[in-house]
Amino acid sequence: MSGHPSTYEPKTAFTRWLDSRLPIVRLGYDSFVDYPTPRNLNYWWTFGAILSLCLGVQIATGVVLAMHYTANAGLAFNSVEHIMRDVQYGWLIRYIHANGASMFFIAVYIHMFRGLYYGSYKAPREILWILGCVIYLLMMATAFMGYVLPWGQMSFHGAVVITNLFGALPIVGQAITTWLWGGFAVDNPTLNRFFSLHYLLPFMIAGVVILHIWALHVAGQNNPTGVEPKSKADTVPFTPYATIKDGFAVSVFLILFAIFVFYMPNALGHADNYIPADPLVTPAHIVPEWYFLPFYAILRAVPDKLMGVLAMFGAIACLFALPWLDTSKVRSMRYRPTAKLYFLIFVVACCILGLCGAKLPDDPVIPGLKTFTLIDSDLNSFVWLSRIAALYYFGFFLVILPILGLVEKTLPVPDSIAKPALSHPAHAPAEATASPETKG
Amino acid sequence: MLRKFSIIAAVAGLLVATAAPALAAGHPEEPKKVDWSFNGPFGKFDQAQLQRGYKVYREVCSACHAASLLSFRNLGDKNGPFYDAKYPNSNNNPYVKAIAAEYQVSSIDEETGDTVQRPATSADRFPSPFPNEYAARASNGGALPPDLSVLAKAREGGPDYIYSLLTGYHEAPAGLTIDPTKHYNPYFPGDLSSAWSGDPKHVPHGGVIGMPPPLADDRVTYDDGTKATLDQEAKDVSAFLMWAAEPKMIERKEMGFSVLIYLLLMSGLLYASYRTVWRNESH
Amino acid sequence: MAGAATQPQTVTGEDPNRRDFIHIAAIAAAAAGGAAVAWPLVMQMNPAGDTLALASVEFDLSKVAPGQQVTVKWRSKPLFVRNRTEAEIAKAVKDDNAPMKDPQKDADRVKPGKAQWLVVGGNCTHLGCVPTFGGGDYGGWFCPCHGSVYDTSGRIRKGPAPLNLVVPEYAFLSDTRIKIG
Numbered sequence: 001m002s003g004h005p006s007t008y009e010p011k012t013a014f015t016r017w018l019d020s021r022l023p024i025v026r027l028g029y030d031s032f033v034d035y036p037t038p039r040n041l042n043y044w045w046t047f048g049a050i051l052s053l054c055l056g057v058q059i060a061t062g063v064v065l066a067m068h069y070t071a072n073a074g075l076a077f078n079s080v081e082h083i084m085r086d087v088q089y090g091w092l093i094r095y096i097h098a099n100g101a102s103m104f105f106i107a108v109y110i111h112m113f114r115g116l117y118y119g120s121y122k123a124p125r126e127i128l129w130i131l132g133c134v135i136y137l138l139m140m141a142t143a144f145m146g147y148v149l150p151w152g153q154m155s156f157h158g159a160v161v162i163t164n165l166f167g168a169l170p171i172v173g174q175a176i177t178t179w180l181w182g183g184f185a186v187d188n189p190t191l192n193r194f195f196s197l198h199y200l201l202p203f204m205i206a207g208v209v210i211l212h213i214w215a216l217h218v219a220g221q222n223n224p225t226g227v228e229p230k231s232k233a234d235t236v237p238f239t240p241y242a243t244i245k246d247g248f249a250v251s252v253f254l255i256l257f258a259i260f261v262f263y264m265p266n267a268l269g270h271a272d273n274y275i276p277a278d279p280l281v282t283p284a285h286i287v288p289e290w291y292f293l294p295f296y297a298i299l300r301a302v303p304d305k306l307m308g309v310l311a312m313f314g315a316i317a318c319l320f321a322l323p324w325l326d327t328s329k330v331r332s333m334r335y336r337p338t339a340k341l342y343f344l345i346f347v348v349a350c351c352i353l354g355l356c357g358a359k360l361p362d363d364p365v366i367p368g369l370k371t372f373t374l375i376d377s378d379l380n381s382f383v384w385l386s387r388i389a390a391l392y393y394f395g396f397f398l399v400i401l402p403i404l405g406l407v408e409k410t411l412p413v414p415d416s417i418a419k420p421a422l423s424h425p426a427h428a429p430a431e432a433t434a435s436p437e438t439k440g
Numbered sequence: 441m442l443r444k445f446s447i448i449a450a451v452a453g454l455l456v457a458t459a460a461p462a463l464a465a466g467h468p469e470e471p472k473k474v475d476w477s478f479n480g481p482f483g484k485f486d487q488a489q490l491q492r493g494y495k496v497y498r499e500v501c502s503a504c505h506a507a508s509l510l511s512f513r514n515l516g517d518k519n520g521p522f523y524d525a526k527y528p529n530s531n532n533n534p535y536v537k538a539i540a541a542e543y544q545v546s547s548i549d550e551e552t553g554d555t556v557q558r559p560a561t562s563a564d565r566f567p568s569p570f571p572n573e574y575a576a577r578a579s580n581g582g583a584l585p586p587d588l589s590v591l592a593k594a595r596e597g598g599p600d601y602i603y604s605l606l607t608g609y610h611e612a613p614a615g616l617t618i619d620p621t622k623h624y625n626p627y628f629p630g631d632l633s634s635a636w637s638g639d640p641k642h643v644p645h646g647g648v649i650g651m652p653p654p655l656a657d658d659r660v661t662y663d664d665g666t667k668a669t670l671d672q673e674a675k676d677v678s679a680f681l682m683w684a685a686e687p688k689m690i691e692r693k694e695m696g697f698s699v700l701i702y703l704l705l706m707s708g709l710l711y712a713s714y715r716t717v718w719r720n721e722s723h
Numbered sequence: 724m725a726g727a728a729t730q731p732q733t734v735t736g737e738d739p740n741r742r743d744f745i746h747i748a749a750i751a752a753a754a755a756g757g758a759a760v761a762w763p764l765v766m767q768m769n770p771a772g773d774t775l776a777l778a779s780v781e782f783d784l785s786k787v788a789p790g791q792q793v794t795v796k797w798r799s800k801p802l803f804v805r806n807r808t809e810a811e812i813a814k815a816v817k818d819d820n821a822p823m824k825d826p827q828k829d830a831d832r833v834k835p836g837k838a839q840w841l842v843v844g845g846n847c848t849h850l851g852c853v854p855t856f857g858g859g860d861y862g863g864w865f866c867p868c869h870g871s872v873y874d875t876s877g878r879i880r881k882g883p884a885p886l887n888l889v890v891p892e893y894a895f896l897s898d899t900r901i902k903i904g
Contacts, residue, residue: 039721060764061764064764064767067767067768068767068771078509081509081589081590082771082773084688085509085514085687085688085772086771086772086773086774087767087771087772088763088766088767088769088771088772089762089763089764089766089767090767090771091688091691091692092692092695092763093763093764093767095692236721240717241717241718241721244710244713244714244717244718244749245714245718247710247713247714247749247753248707248710248711248713248714251703251706251707251710252707254703255700255703255704255707258696258699258700258703259696259700261696262692262693262695262696262697262699262700263481263693263696265692266593271593271594271595271596271598272594274590274593274594274685275586275594276587284629511773511776513772513776517772529775531775531776531778531779551786562776563773563776563777702752702756702759705752706749706752706753706756709745709748709749709752710749710753712745712749713745713746713748713749716742716745716746717746
């Protein structure tokens, strides 16, 4: 699946025999050992490896949890507590799985912002980017259904709210929600199918990840300059250069992961989810998990139900269309000073949307300050803040990126990767210009 | 590189901060911060406190509240109130057996099929005070006493909240009309706007709770001679409920310490290895 | 190219052994970490705390009339508690020296002075089916799955099963009460 000529040479009789029948060692060697990697990748490029780890951790712990979990509305809550109390190391495995979801999303958001900043979605990497968006959608679906499984108050009412989103669709809405529920409300059939799908989707993610890596290896990795590698001087072999860097980054990421699992395992969850689901009482403040908050804020920013749902899905649709929305000829924003500024505002806008999603819409942003009522709420309220941020979110994709690419003044782009790398002050030019061959 | 990871940490921190749910107008009082023995990365449960807390639970709380996820054997588990290193299998712990035998649980006679009462064994769950939710509501003026098994994790503020609530009862402020069978508590979540006849900008914090003040000075007599003040009882039972909700907390923190030491060493080694690999490559 | 690049030779004169040591140490540490992670993922399949709590049961023998047996569920498996008649005991003792696959005296399979009480696991030692009492040529149990025959002491006498029915660990708490496990 790599797009470069294979250099694998089987050394033993057995590997030669195997290679002529199933060249799997060759595939691994070409993809993860000899694969030419741009030499200037920074730490933002290690999140691909971190995400692979996250997926592996979630699948491994999830398969194990499914051995003890019972997908039944009457038993689910207690079976989770059984895991926490009685199953050997059950508490550890469950906390890794629950916090692993958050770690997965932290990593995927950094990975996505990195792709956005360095133009990793531009030709010839459009399919690579879209496959990434598909993975992200599947992740959201998986995470949502996984959160329903403990069958606590937040699980239940979260499921009610999200499934009711589909009720906004005209004509078919009600039929779709009833079909999703398998009844007239979120109930045992809903829990059962969510469990089934929650088990299925990660393997679909793994499948799309393979396509994602395949597409990556066909187009080759992008790099901070956005200039394609031109010669061997621009690249290093994936192993050991990229593997060891990825390994180090994974290890540092695991420190963050471990701090959450062992010292604040419930910090990213909600206390209400330790109350068994009760269809008759909704928690006072129903908020989704943090990774959905920006979309939740966009949903609430629009006062109309259908339009709100469309805006929320539109926010994700923008990501799919991104390769054709950005008109710039320059790939990396390193050489697009104006775009860089808009990008930073975009990151801030996403964080603000996340903040708005966690707050009550009518609460004041600046406490105690009363301005004037615009349409439905005071201007100093989170709903208005989320409207401004949502407007910027869509404006960034639909207005700024298409127009800016045509009018902006960009900085000169280097001829090759090696060139800016050579000017790195830490390396003497004589040593750096030497190609790997002449060094040995 | 450090700078970049500090940015990641900052972003993560911001996300954690934003994930905290919003509070409505007329929100409850912030719980009082208690310096628990189990706070911090090296905190441990105070076994004497857990034993006192169990006594308060047993003699006061369990009259109305179930703790149906707990089994008697849990009391003798590692880091539990009656753990004894001599009995690594808590089912054999004589103290646990004696506590269990004080309770009667219903069982089926295998010959006659009748429901009979038998003394509980260490494998049995804590019996619930009411046979079902309706009976519990009927006996408590329509309010349902929540199950205490995971209560300390099911409330914002955890043991701080439970302690504050138990010690926070006081006379309803003048201007607040409440049902005489209910009780004002500034730490209990609720919205008192509709019951408040005073300045609408200064609605009192808190809410109206069905549970009458459960604890008072000398409500129980501690076996270890500790003076049973209201404050002491509230602290002890809150600590007990934290243990009940998260019995593996100490095991978790201890394991976390080893894991972090390992990961720091591992990161150091990988960084050294990384520098060695890349030392002759410009990047 | 790959061979040369994957093993970059130092030109700075640093000791290559020390350099290799770092890589080996890092790989070893990662392998140790991986093994440590596997441990809880494997151990979680062992019996959970609530299962272990039920690992011992007490049983009231006064419910079993002479010549009868009661099947008790112990660790989710059947356990035969049989109140043997004098004739059954005599038959078992008489065969003590008969040729057997798994020779054992009847006296070694019961508690001293309690010869009428035979407590054996109710699973055939061949492949785990539950034998029925009264079948076969030896007055004991007969396994319907593959035809193993046990005598009145639960010893294997005929058929594919290799061992006698298992006598579990148990103790008399009083004359009429036993604790199994």
